[in-house]
Amino acid sequence: xxxxxxxxxxxxxxxxxxxxxxxxxxxxxxxxxxxxxxxxxxxxxxxxxxxxxxxxxxxxxxxxxxxxxxxxxxxxxxxxxxxxxxxxxxxxxxxxxxxxxxxxxxxxxxxx
Amino acid sequence: xxxxxxxxxxxxxxxxxxxxxxxxxxxxxxxxxxxxxxxxxxxxxxxxxxxxxxxxxxxxxxxxxxxxxxxxxxxxxxxxxxxxxxxxxxxxxxxxxxxxxxxxxxxxxxx
Numbered sequence: 740x741x742x743x744x745x746x747x748x749x750x751x752x753x754x755x756x757x758x759x760x761x762x763x764x765x766x767x768x769x770x771x772x773x774x775x776x777x778x779x780x781x782x783x784x785x786x787x788x789x790x791x792x793x794x795x796x797x798x799x800x801x802x803x804x805x806x807x808x809x810x811x812x813x814x815x816x817x818x819x820x821x822x823x824x825x826x827x828x829x830x831x832x833x834x835x836x837x838x839x840x841x842x843x844x845x846x847x848x849x850x851x
Numbered sequence: 852x853x854x855x856x857x858x859x860x861x862x863x864x865x866x867x868x869x870x871x872x873x874x875x876x877x878x879x880x881x882x883x884x885x886x887x888x889x890x891x892x893x894x895x896x897x898x899x900x901x902x903x904x905x906x907x908x909x910x911x912x913x914x915x916x917x918x919x920x921x922x923x924x925x926x927x928x929x930x931x932x933x934x935x936x937x938x939x940x941x942x943x944x945x946x947x948x949x950x951x952x953x954x955x956x957x958x959x960x961x962x
Binding site: 774779780781782787789827829833835836837838839840842843844845847 | 885892893943950952
């Protein structure tokens, strides 16, 4: 089983719908992240959490919200999906000790 | 201003050649540096990490770090078509040691 698991892997939704992407990890890391990736734009940070009680906005948080339900779970919600939120979304974790980040398999979201 | 810059590419090299990927960063206090490889539609996977000045070799991959010049590079020797991917540079900096990613360089190795 993957250390960082994202569900669903693929999702097509309609404009205006609320959708939640879920992430769970077995790494035991306190820090978790949500990134969005569009072609040619690299990884852009949406939200991050350094522990269960800590939530921080990233560079592109508008239109998104998150919930840190437990150390191992971090979910991303699109309150009212719009077509330009069509993208590949990644969850990641790290230790906070300057070591590498570990990524989930990604969720391909299409908003029609 | 983006804190981590990569040559945007795309970069094409013939099979067997050396591919050179470059990255500069703005925070002089950055502590840790990483190269990730990402195949299309897949998640990034770590291929190299480097923490001190100089070269670090792992098989066909060599990472080079020059903190004075705020520059980190990745060399891929004997490039193979399977190396064709996007390469992301990531830098850990600040008291929170948060990772910042560059926008990636797309590499194509031509058979």
